[in-house]
Every structure is written in C-alpha cells, then in structure tokens.
Amino acid sequence: xxxxIDANKRKHWERELSKCIRCGTCRQFCPIxxxxxxxxxxxxxxxxxxxxxLHSDFLLSDGFVEMISKxxxxxxxxANCPSGVNTYQIFMEMRQEIVxxxxxxFTKQSIFRALHWRKFFDFGLSCGAWFQRLIFKPAPDGPxxxxxxPLPMAGFNQRRIIPNLPKRHLKQLVPLExxxxxxxxxxxxxxxxxxxxxxxxxxxxxxxxxLNLHGVTVITPREQHCCGTPLFTSGxxxxxxxxxxxxxxxFGGLDIDYVITACGSGGLAWKExxxxxLGESHPDYGLALExxxxxxxxxxxxxMIGLNLEELKPLQQxxxxxxxxxxxxxxxxxxxxxxxxxxxxxxxxxEMKKADACCGSGxxxxxxxYELSRQINQKKTGYIAESGADVVAxxxxxxxxxxxxxxxxxxxxxxxxxxxELLAESYGLHxxxxxxxx
Amino acid sequence: xxxxxxVTEAVLDELRRIVGKEHVHTEIEKLMVxxxxxxxxxxxxxxxxxxxxxxxxxxxxxxxAQYGIPLxxxxxxxxxxxxxxxxxxxILMEMTAFKRIIEINAAEGYAVVEPGVVTNELIAAxxxxxxxxxxxxxxxxMSTVGGNVAECAGGGRGVKYGVTRxxxxxxxxxxxxxxxxxxxxxxDGLTGWLDxxxxxxxxxxxLAIITQITVRLLPKPQAIRTALVQYAQLDAAAHTVSAxxxxxxxxxxxxxxxxMTLRAVENFLQIxxxxxxxxxxxxxxDGEPQEVELQLEQVIQICKENGAVEIxxxxxxxxxxxxxxxxxxxxxxxxxxxxxxxxEDIAVPPANIPKMIxxxxxxxxxYRLNMVVFGHAGDGNLHPNIMTDKRNTEEMERVNxxxxxxxxxxxxxxxxxxxxxxxxxxKAAYVLQELGRDGYLAQKSVKDALDPQxxxxxxxxxxxxxxxxxxx
Numbered sequence: 001x002x003x004x005i006d007a008n009k010r011k012h013w014e015r016e017l018s019k020c021i022r023c024g025t026c027r028q029f030c031p032i033x034x035x036x037x038x039x040x041x042x043x044x045x046x047x048x049x050x051x052x053x054l055h056s057d058f059l060l061s062d063g064f065v066e067m068i069s070k071x072x073x074x075x076x077x078x079a080n081c082p083s084g085v086n087t088y089q090i091f092m093e094m095r096q097e098i099v100x101x102x103x104x105x106f107t108k109q110s111i112f113r114a115l116h117w118r119k120f121f122d123f124g125l126s127c128g129a130w131f132q133r134l135i136f137k138p139a140p141d142g143p144x145x146x147x148x149x150p151l152p153m154a155g156f157n158q159r160r161i162i163p164n165l166p167k168r169h170l171k172q173l174v175p176l177e178x179x180x181x182x183x184x185x186x187x188x189x190x191x192x193x194x195x196x197x198x199x200x201x202x203x204x205x206x207x208x209x210x211l212n213l214h215g216v217t218v219i220t221p222r223e224q225h226c227c228g229t230p231l232f233t234s235g236x237x238x239x240x241x242x243x244x245x246x247x248x249x250x251f252g253g254l255d256i257d258y259v260i261t262a263c264g265s266g267g268l269a270w271k272e273x274x275x276x277x278l279g280e281s282h283p284d285y286g287l288a289l290e291x292x293x294x295x296x297x298x299x300x301x302x303x304m305i306g307l308n309l310e311e312l313k314p315l316q317q318x319x320x321x322x323x324x325x326x327x328x329x330x331x332x333x334x335x336x337x338x339x340x341x342x343x344x345x346x347x348x349x350x351e352m353k354k355a356d357a358c359c360g361s362g363x364x365x366x367x368x369x370y371e372l373s374r375q376i377n378q379k380k381t382g383y384i385a386e387s388g389a390d391v392v393a394x395x396x397x398x399x400x401x402x403x404x405x406x407x408x409x410x411x412x413x414x415x416x417x418x419x420x421e422l423l424a425e426s427y428g429l430h431x432x433x434x435x436x437x438x
Numbered sequence: 439x440x441x442x443x444x445v446t447e448a449v450l451d452e453l454r455r456i457v458g459k460e461h462v463h464t465e466i467e468k469l470m471v472x473x474x475x476x477x478x479x480x481x482x483x484x485x486x487x488x489x490x491x492x493x494x495x496x497x498x499x500x501x502x503a504q505y506g507i508p509l510x511x512x513x514x515x516x517x518x519x520x521x522x523x524x525x526x527x528x529i530l531m532e533m534t535a536f537k538r539i540i541e542i543n544a545a546e547g548y549a550v551v552e553p554g555v556v557t558n559e560l561i562a563a564x565x566x567x568x569x570x571x572x573x574x575x576x577x578x579x580m581s582t583v584g585g586n587v588a589e590c591a592g593g594g595r596g597v598k599y600g601v602t603r604x605x606x607x608x609x610x611x612x613x614x615x616x617x618x619x620x621x622x623x624x625x626d627g628l629t630g631w632l633d634x635x636x637x638x639x640x641x642x643x644x645l646a647i648i649t650q651i652t653v654r655l656l657p658k659p660q661a662i663r664t665a666l667v668q669y670a671q672l673d674a675a676a677h678t679v680s681a682x683x684x685x686x687x688x689x690x691x692x693x694x695x696x697x698m699t700l701r702a703v704e705n706f707l708q709i710x711x712x713x714x715x716x717x718x719x720x721x722x723x724d725g726e727p728q729e730v731e732l733q734l735e736q737v738i739q740i741c742k743e744n745g746a747v748e749i750x751x752x753x754x755x756x757x758x759x760x761x762x763x764x765x766x767x768x769x770x771x772x773x774x775x776x777x778x779x780x781x782e783d784i785a786v787p788p789a790n791i792p793k794m795i796x797x798x799x800x801x802x803x804x805y806r807l808n809m810v811v812f813g814h815a816g817d818g819n820l821h822p823n824i825m826t827d828k829r830n831t832e833e834m835e836r837v838n839x840x841x842x843x844x845x846x847x848x849x850x851x852x853x854x855x856x857x858x859x860x861x862x863x864x865k866a867a868y869v870l871q872e873l874g875r876d877g878y879l880a881q882k883s884v885k886d887a888l889d890p891q892x893x894x895x896x897x898x899x900x901x902x903x904x905x906x907x908x909x910x
Contacts (some may be wrong), residue, residue, distance in 0.1 A: 018777035018829060022476050024516040027580040028556070037534050039515065045471030052470065063467035082767070083779070084706075 004100070009093060010054065016090055017051045019083045020044055026077040026087070031358040032070055035375045040067050043077035043087040050094060060101055068094050070369060072362030072376070073233050074325035089276075095235030163199055163401060170201035171222055178208045178218045185215035186305065189256040191247070191295075193266035194226050195397035203397060205433075206424035207262050207298055213427055214308055218260070223250040227269040230364040232277045241282070244274045248287050259295040262420060264326030264396035265363060270295040271331060297327060299336040299395055299419055307343060313426045315345040320389035322380065322403065323356040324396035337395050337419055344426055352387035354379075361402035377406035384414055391415045393422055442526060442896075443506040445484040452505075453487050453529070456497040461488040472530055475517040476577070477864055478780070478828060483510065483530030490535045492610070492618060492649045499647060500616035502529050508896045511643040513554065513585030516577040518781060519862030521589055521642045525897035533584055536649065539563050547655045548607055548624050553584020553648045557591075560653070569655040572599035575858065576766075584648050590640030592858025594765075597683075597816030598690045598724075599656075601858060603639045610650035611638060614889040624652050637884070642860055643895040645888045659724035662690070663734045664752040666761045667741045668715040672696055672799075674745035675717035676792035679815045681740050682721075683788040687733060691722040692816030693765050696795070699772060699810040703764050706771035711764060715747070719815075720765050768812050775808055776825035780837060782844060785819045786853030797847040798822045805840040807833070819857030845871065866901045 005013075026043035027033055039045045046067055052058040071091055078088040170192050180186075188211065196204040208218045224247055228240035247270075251259055261267035275288040282288075296304065321341055328334045334356070341349050360366065360376030380403065384392050392414055394400045404416045424430055454462045463469070463486040473480045484507075489495040502509040508528030515522055524530045536552035539560065543549070544567045551560055557578040564571045574593035575581055581591065587609070592601040608622035621634035638646055669675040679692050695703070695718045704711040711718075719741070723733040738749055752758040772779055786794045795811055798820070802809035813820035822844060826837050845855055845868045855865045855872050870878055885892070885900050892900070 014829070015777065018827060021779050021781075022474060022478070023577065024476060024514060024580045027514060027516075028558075039471045040468055042471075048474065049467060049470060058466075058470070061467060063465050067467060067471075082771075 019085045020047045029076040029080045031376045072365050074358040075329040079329040099235035166201050170197045170204040180215045180217040181212050184217050186257045187217045188258045188260045189251045189254050190218050190220045191261050193263045200397050203418045207420045209429040210423045221250040227266045229265040229269050248284050262298045264324030267297045268326045268330035297333050300333050303336040317390040318348045319345045319391045320350050320352040320387045321393045324399045325358050327395045350387050353383045359399045359402050361398050381406045381410045385412045393419050449505050452501050457489050457494050475515045475522050477520045479520050481523050481525050483524035484527045486530050488532045496612045496616045499612050510895050513582035514580045516581045518859040519864040521862040542567050550652045555583045557581050564655050570658040573602045587639050589860035594691045598688045605653040606635045606639045608652035611646040613646050661727040661730040662724040663730050664722045664758045664761050666750045667719045667746045668748040669717045670747050672717040675719050676795045678744040679791050680789045687736050690724045693720040694815040695812040699812045702771040778826050778828040780824040782822045783857045783859040784848040785857035786851045788818045790851040801840050805836040861899045863898050
C-alpha cells in the first residue's frame with residue numbers, strides 16, 4: 001500500500017499527521033464516537049493508523065477500511081482540532097486509496113454507475129415515483145412511506161421513512177429561465193442538486209419564486225447533474241470528475257452573476273471541492289475556481305443582496321434552526337440563515353441546544369449505516385423537541401429528509417422545512433401559486 | 439507468580455465470559471488505536487476489555503491477578519504522562535461505559551459519579567443546581583472524572599481552589615485481590631484516620647481500580663472579574679505573579695504567556711493581540727461582588743507596581759470570553775510553530791517563577807530549541823512546551839536532553855516534577871531525583887502492601903529496576 005501512494009500526497013499526509021498531538025479533542029465532537037464510545041472512530045485513532053500505514057508494515061485491513069468508512073464526513077473533528085489537522089481531507093483521500101485498491105461496495109457501485117448516465121438515472125427515479133407504491137407503503141402516520149419489504153441492497157430497511165417521490169422532476173416543472181419580477185437586478189444559475197431535483201422539487205420552485213421576487217432572474221440549466229459529493233467522499237474520483245466536468249460545462253457558458261445552491265454539500269462542492277477533486281492539472285480547473293467564487297448559498301445570497309423585509313409576513317409558529325455540517329463548517333454559513341429566521345419569526349425564533357451537531361445523515365453514509373445514523377439522529381431530534389419549536393428550519397434537503405424520518409420515528413410533532421419554503425410561505429407565494437393554478 | 443504472563447486463549451475465554459464477547463477485543467486495528475494517550479508513546483495491549491458493571495470490573499481484576507497478567511486502566515486516554523498506556527502489554531481495561539451521574543446533592547454539596555463521566559458533564563450538572571466543581575483541566579471536554587482522580591488533575595483555577603485531590607470525599611475501589619471497598623465518606627472525606635481517599639487520588643491505577651467517586655461541590659461564586667495585563671518584559675510579568683501571591687491576595691487564576699506563545703496565538707486567531715509585548719498575564723478573581731471589586735483593585739495595583747504597560751478589564755461575559763480565548767487556544771496555536779508539540783508540566787514555589795522562566799529560556803537557547811512558556815503560574819505550575827518535529831531524530835535527541843535539564847532545574851528551585859499531569863512512565867525515571875532513595879522506598883512499600891504481585895499498571899511510577907535500585 002505504502003509504495004502506491006504518490007509522493008506528493010504522502011508528503012502532504014505526513015505534514016498533517018505530524019501535527020496531531022493526540023490530545024483527543026476529537027472525542028468530544030465526533031458524532032460516531034459519541035454514539036459508539038470507541039476510540040477506533042475518533043480522528044486521532046484513525047490518523048494514527050494512517051501514520052502506521054505509511055511507516056510500518058501495517059496493511060489496509062478490513063477493520064481499518066471499516067473505521068475509515070464509518071464516518072459522516074461532518075468536519076466536526078477538523079473544525080475543532082486545536083492543531084488544525086485537516087482530517088477531512090486526509091480521510092477523503094484515504095477513501096480514494098481504498099477504492100483504488102479494493103473498489104467500491106456493490107450498493108455504491110450500482111448507484112454511482114447509474115449516476116454516471118444522467119438520463120438513465122432520471123428515468124430510474126421517474127419510474128421510482130410510479131413503482132414506489134409497489135415497494136413502499138404509506139407510513140403508519142404522517143407523510144412519507146416505509147418499505148413493504150426490506151431492501152438492504154438499497155440501504156432501505158423496513159423502518160425507514162422516505163418521502164413520496166414526485167412524479168415530475170424540478171427541471172421538468174420549471175422553465176429554463178424564470179424572469180425577475182420588476183427590474184432585473186441579477187441573473188443567477190440555479191444548481192438544484194439531486195435532492196431538490198428528484199425528491200423535493202417544491203423547495204426548488206419556492207427558491208425560484210423567492211429569487212424572482214427579489215428581482216433575480218433564475219436560469220435552471222437542463223444539462224446539470226449530480227454534484228459528485230457522494231462519489232468523491234466515498235473515494236470514487238473518476239466518475240466524480242466526469243460529473244463535475246458536466247456541471248461546469250452546463251454553467252460555464254451562461255451569462256450569470258452567481259451560481260445559487262440550496263444544499264450544504266452541493267454548495268461546498270461548487271465552492272471548494274470541484275477544484276480540489278479535479279486537481280490543478282485538469283483543463284477545467286480554472287473554470288472550477290471561477291464558478292466556485294461565484295457560488296452562493298441561498299441564505300448567503302439573500303442577505304448579501306438585502307432581504308425584502310417589506311413584504312415579509314411574520315411567522316406565527318415557533319421556529320428553530322439546524323446547522324447542516326457542510327453549510328456551517330463547510331461553507332461557514334451560520335449567521336445568514338439565523339438572520340433570515342429572526343427577520344421572519346422575531347421573538348418566535350429559538351436556538352436549539354447543539355444546533356451545529358450532525359443530524360446523522362452523512363449523505364450516502366445513512367444508506368450503508370442506517371441504524372447508526374438513526375442513533376446520531378436521535379440526539380438531534382431530542383434537542384429539537386427540547387427547544388419547544390413547532391418548525392425546525394434547515395438549509396439542506398439531505399438533513400431535511402433525515403430529520404423528518406427521525407421525528408416521525410420518534411413520534412415528535414415538529415415540522416421540518418427548508419428556509420426558502422418558510423420564506424415563500426411568508427411572502428404569500430404559495431397562495432399566489434394556488435391562484436395561478438385555479 | 440511472575441507478572442507479565444501473556445494473554446492466552448484461556449484468559450480470553452475467561453474475559454469473554456465475564457464481560458461478554460462483544461466487549462473483548464483483540465483485533466490489531468483496535469489494539470493500535472488504544473495503544474496511546476496524549477503522549478507520543480505507543481505500547482500495544484494484548485487485549486482490550488470494556489466492563490459495564492462493578493462486578494464485571496472486579497472479576498476482570500481477579501482474573502488478571504490469578505493469571506499474573508498486567509492490567510492497565512484507561513478513561514478517555516487524554517493523559518499527558520502515559521498513565522493509561524499498556525506499557526507491558528496484558529489487559530487494557532476501558533472504563534468509559536461507567537457514565538452515570540448518580541447524584542448531585544445540593545443540600546450537602548456533593549456529587550456521586552461513575553468514573554467514565556466526562557469532567558465537563560459533571561461541571562455542567564453541578565452548575566444546573568447552582569453548584570461549582572472547580573478542577574478544570576484543559577482537557578475537561580473529553581477527560582473523565584475517573585482519570586482526573588487517578589492522575590490528580592489540576593486546572594486553571596488551582597491557585598484559589600486547588601486540584602482534584604482537594605475535592606475527593608469518597609471512592610469506591612476494586613483492590614488488586616478483587617475486593618470492592620469504599621474509602622472516605624460523603625461528609626468530610628474521613629479526616630482523623632489514614633487519609634485513604636488522598637492515597638488513591640493520583641495513584642495512577644497502580645494501587646486499585648476506581649469504580650465510583652464522590653466529590654465535594656462548592657456554592658457557585660456570585661461574581662467573577664477578569665483582567666488581561668501586558669508587559670514589556672517577561673521578567674516583570676513573572677515578578678507580578680510572585681508579588682500577588684506574596685501579598686496574600688488569592689485570585690482564582692493567574693495565567694502567564696510569553697511572547698512566542700502570544701505570536702502563535704495571534705497568528706492562529708488573529709484577534710489583535712499586541713505581539714510586540716513580551717508577556718501577558720491573565721488574572722481572574724471571584725467571590726462576593728464587593729469583595730471581588732476590592733481584590734481586583736488590589737491586583738491591578740500590584741500589576742502597575744511591577745511594570746504593567748497595559749491593563750484590560752472585562753465588563754461582561756462576552757468580553758471575559760474574549761480575554762480567555764487567547765489563553766484557551768495556546769496549546770493548539772503553538773502546534774502551528776512546528777508540527778510536534780511536547781508539552782511539559784512542572785511546578786515551583788511561586789516566588790521562584792521568575793527564576794524558572796529564566797531557566798526555560800536558557801535551556802531553549804542551550805539546546806537550540808523552539809520553546810514557549812505558559813501556565814497556571816499562580817500556583818507555580820508552568821507548561822514549558824517544546825515545538826519540534828518528531829521526524830527529526832537529531833533534534834529529538836536534544837529535546838530529551840532539554841527535558842532532563844528542565845526537571846533538574848525545577849527540582850533545584852524547590853519544585854516538583856508534576857504540576858498536574860502525573861508521573862506515569864514519562865517521568866518515572868526522574869522520581870528518584872525528587873523523592874530520594876528512602877522516600878521512593880517508602881512509597882514502594884505502600885505499593886507492595888496493596889499489590890504485591892505488581893500487576894496493576896506496571897512500569898508506571900515504580901520502576902526500581904530501571905532506577906538501578908534494589909528493593910530490600
């Protein structure tokens with residue numbers, strides 16, 4: 001193994017590894033360690049093993065691969081490391097080495113292959129909407145559904161509640177260009193990400209309406225694709241680079257001021273990881289940097305251009321906010337969503353305990369380790385319940401799905417909504433939509 | 439029976455029978471991540487065992503004794519002296535499953551906790567009831583109360599409030615023969631007899647296994663005032679510390695930071711510290727509001743007399759947090775100077791703080807090393823830190839020589855080897871220098887009386903063979 005790691009990567013790793021003073025601060029921030037109480041999953045433990053991989057005859061064992069894969073990639077260890085060890089990067093690159101040596105797990109392989117061909121994936125998920133009734137049944141109470149039969153291969157067990165898949169995708173529901181209301185102040189490209197496109201198109205529609213109201217014309221390129229995060233964080237770089245290339249091409253030629261995202265990982269991918277995954281020698285590297293600089297999360301963008309306060313109707317419900325890991329620690333967006341929510345809810349905004357603790361979703365992590373991700377989630381739903389809020393607002397649809405599942409299973413009557421849904425509601429854009437329909 | 443027998447299949451079966459097979463680990467990856475604490479020493483245990491009840495713990499101890507296998511106990515593994523490292527292999531017993539806070543008794547001012555409770559959780563639980571558990575080692579976010587008791591951990595509030603030892607009232611222990619006993623009591627920790635709680639506090643797992651702890655809680659101080667004082671000379675800062683203690687004022691905290699520390703912190707946080715200043719002193723006083731104001735005035739007066747060039751006083755909690763931020767970030771920030779940070783821990787009488795700081799500077803120069811000094815100087819506790827690169831073997835040799843000299847100088851100034859980190863095996867080789875031969879043998883006779891086999895945490899504190907000292 002050691003001989004296969006290229007010299008540059010090795011040098012970078014060694015530098016990072018020598019910074020770890022084994023103080024164990026990661027113990028108190030790692031959501032996996034919090035649940036499993038096992039040093040094997042702390043950053044300092046894993047860093048030591050990576051070190052041994054480089055400097056001793058320790059080999060890439062099954063146990064080590066398990067330790068490296070049982071991580072939500074929430075960045076909590078990296079953000080809180082007093083020595084500033086870039087654990088996230090090392091673990092991601094370690095996963096790449098593992099894939100090189102061993103290949104991907106079968107589940108991930110199938111999903112990722114499908115992702116490679118967008119049209120096929122589109123078709124698969126459209127069919128999903130029709131066929132899901134055969135496989136899933138409505139959840140005993142509340143929205144969503146549970147599997148009729150266990151589907152371990154797809155990471156769904158019988159308990160899991162997943163949302164009803166819509167019959168039409170976001171890109172089928174919205175025009176290529178949605179014009180600004182009144183004077184056009186900005187033109188933006190909307191990167192929907194898979195979750196908004198396939199699972200929560202209504203959130204994407206709300207986002208477009210809210211932006212239009214703010215004098216923003218929104219272009220939703222048809223050729224955009226999965227951001228690649230589930231792939232490159234799992235160590236699959238080749239397919240990820242294809243996806244990134246696709247996305248950069250889809251947005252590269254557009255006449256836009258900004259790229260807008262509404263999910264934690266998607267935004268982080270555009271802002272930082274596209275360039276990192278491509279590497280400096282890739283022909284798209286420059287474009288990745290350029291579009292990365294133009295990328296704004298929706299909350300960040302609205303605060304930047306000035307939130308329309310005049311038409312904002314105060315929210316009567318008590319609302320709290322959950323920080324998505326990749327939005328908060330990844331994109332460093334934590335104040336903007338709260339500013340929006342305070343503007344919306346005023347005194348009705350309450351801060352929950354450990355708002356920045358991971359919800360346990362971890363993207364494809366929860367497909368592989370559903371029970372563990374539920375255990376992490378249970379802490380989160382507990383804090384939500386404790387806050388006394390009626391609604392928990394999120395800035396990331398992956399968190400939304402996972403928290404909704406958790407609240408349902410724990411029998412906690414709290415709604416989960418994306419911030420733009422709350423904004424659209426408050427601006428009366430939902431009623432407007434109903435009127436348009438009738 | 440000679441201690442040091444290896445863990446055979448029969449031993450493993452016995453351990454699995456006791457704690458259940460899911461809590462017995464021999465996988466190499468697992469043993470590797472459990473082979474270290476917050477020091478740079480690694481020793482693989484042969485088996486990792488995680489008991490969940492007192493009965494299981496006692497049975498593991500009995501089994502280890504019966505088979506003559508070394509038994510090392512571990513909490514969160516954040517020790518800075520190698521205490522929970524399985525130096526001679528054998529069984530490593532992890533106590534983190536014991537995480538219940540059993541009772542917080544506000545009326546009588548005590549808390550009963552299991553050893554695996556994280557220190558900050560105890561502090562928070564006490565605070566919820568308006569009470570105060572003062573010992574706050576820098577690792578309190580992850581360290582366990584059991585580990586704190588075993589190592590007699592200190593912390594920033596030591597000047598006024600003392601260290602863990604001053605709060606231990608009662609301990610439930612498993613002795614080396616597997617008997618479960620309780621020492622001390624919940625009222626006064628049992629004074630007037632042999633002070634057994636104090637004997638076991640700081641014994642680093644060499645005498646018994648701690649399974650339950652009762653600590654004293656204090657009423658929460660009503661007011662706290664914090665000041666950050668800057669000096670043009672490090673020496674002036676050091677003299678201030680001695681002067682404050684000499685004047686009979688007892689602040690909660692006196693923290694000192696030298697210029698190199700300041701530069702590292704400013705580099706890391708970019709909070710606008712004046713790095714042209716040679717030293718900062720962070721002072722905190724607490725108590726009744728009126729008394730606190732008076733103390734603050736006194737302390738500021740002493741700072742001025744000793745050449746302070748700037749004094750900032752925090753007016754609210756937010757400003758207080760800002761002043762503390764610099765000190766709390768020292769450890770991590772210093773790690774950026776050079777990749778490997780070797781944090782040492784010594785204590786000298788407060789009057790000798792200026793001399794000790796001078797000694798650190800001389801040692802750094804002599805061995806051509808990057809060294810910074812900061813610490814809870816109020817109780818004489820300093821943490822000279824060497825910034826090095828563990829990949830550089832030539833420099834590491836100089837580091838070891840510097841550490842030898844550091845300890846020798848501290849002892850010569852009437853100091854001690856460990857302010858708050860314990861002896862473990864990192865400092866075991868220096869024990870004779872501090873205790874002398876007879877003093878060492880007196881301690882060893884206590885060890886021999888309780889653990890004649892010597893299977894509890896072997897290689898720590900008591901290493902006469904290496905010290906070339908024959909026990910008679």
